[in-house]
Amino acid sequence: MKYNPKLPDDSVNISKKNHLFEGIKLLVSFIVIAIIFFSLLKFTLYYVIDHLPYKYEIAFNQIFFDKKMIKNVKTDPYLDKVTDKIQKCAKLPYKITTYVIDQKEPNAFAVPGGKIYITRGILKMVKNENELVSILGHEMGHFKHKDHLKSLGVKALYYMISLVLKDSYGEILNPTLNLSQIKYSQSEELKADSFGIDMMQCTIKSVNSATTLFERMDKKFKSSEINYFFATHPSFKDRLKKMREYIQKKAYNVNRPVIALEKKF
C-alpha cells in the first residue's frame, strides 16, 4: 500500500446552487402559498359570518351594549326619532342608538353594541333630513352586513397565523384589536353606501339628495388639511360613482321634494 497525497475535492460535499436565487425562489413560493391559504381562510370566514344565526350576532353585541365606548357623548331626540324610523326598515336584531360627539371634524362611525357616533361637525353640514338618513343609513349598513365581526375575524386570523409562523419568538405580532380603530375595506364601505340608499328609499320614499352631502364634502376636503375623515373612509370619487349607478339601477324615486330638518345642529 502506498499513501497517495491528494487535495480534497470541493465539489462533492457542496451543492453548487446559487443561494440568492434559491432564497428568492423559495420566498416567493412561500408568499404565494401564504396568500392563497390566507385568502381561502378569509373567504370561509366571511361566508360563515354572513350566514351566522341572529343569536350569535346578538350575543356578540351584548358584550358591548352596556359599555361606554366613548365618553362625553349625548343623545338627541330628533336623531333618535330618525334612527328609530330607519331601524324599522333595517330590521336589525338589536337596538341602534345614535350619539353626538362634540367635535368639529366631520365624521360618523358605527361601533359594536349597536352604537352610531356622529360628530357635530358633520351634523352642521347636513342640509336636510334626506342627507341625515343617508348618513345614518350608511352606518346601519355596517351593522347589517356584520362588518365589525368580519374585521375582528380577520384580525384574529392574522394573529393565529402569526402565532403559527413566529413559533416561540419573544415578540409576537400584537394586532390592534382596538375597536375604535375602524377601517373597513373598500367593498364594505361601498356596500354600506348602497344600504344607505336603500334605507332612504324605504324610510322617506325618496333618494333625492342621496349624494349631495358627499359631493359637498368632496369639494370642501379637496384643498383642506383635514384628513381625519380619510383615516376611516375611502375616497369619494369611487363612492359617488357607485352610488349614482346604484340609484339608476334600482330606479329609485329621485323627484320627491326633500324633507327639511326639524332642528338646526
Place this chain on the structure above:
Amino acid sequence: MLYNFITFVTLLIVGYIFGTLIEKSHYKSIRKREKEFLNIPLIALKKPIDSQNIQKVKLVSANVVVSVDYFKKFLASLINFFGGSISSYETLLDRARREAILRLKEEAKDANEIVNLKLETSSITKNSSEHVGAVEVLAYATAIYR
C-alpha cells in the same frame, strides 16, 4: 411592523454580504493550508501500515466552532418548511470539518503519519429553540513518530 421588516431585510443583506466574504476568505485559507500539509499522511485505518519502527505515539485532537450568517439561517428555515436538502448549511459543515482536520495536522506537524482519524460533530444551539447557530467539529487521531 414596518420597522421590524426593515431590520429584518437589513440583517439579511448584511448577513449575505459578510457571510459570503468570510466564507470565501476562510476557504482560501483552508486550501492554502491543505497544500502545505499535504505531505503528512492522515488515514482512518485503525493501525499503521508499518507497525515496526515506531518511536512514539500521541493522541492529537483539534476542534473548531463555525457559525452561519443570518441569511443562511433564514434560507434554512425556508427550506425547512418545504423539505429537501439544506444547501446553505453544507458549506458550513464542510468548512468546519476541513478546518478541524487542518488544526489536527497542525498539532501533529512533525509526525510521520496520523492514523485512526475520527470526527465528531455537535451543534451549539443559541437561545432560540431549534435554531442551529453554531457547529462544533472535533477531530482526533493517533500521531505516529518514527
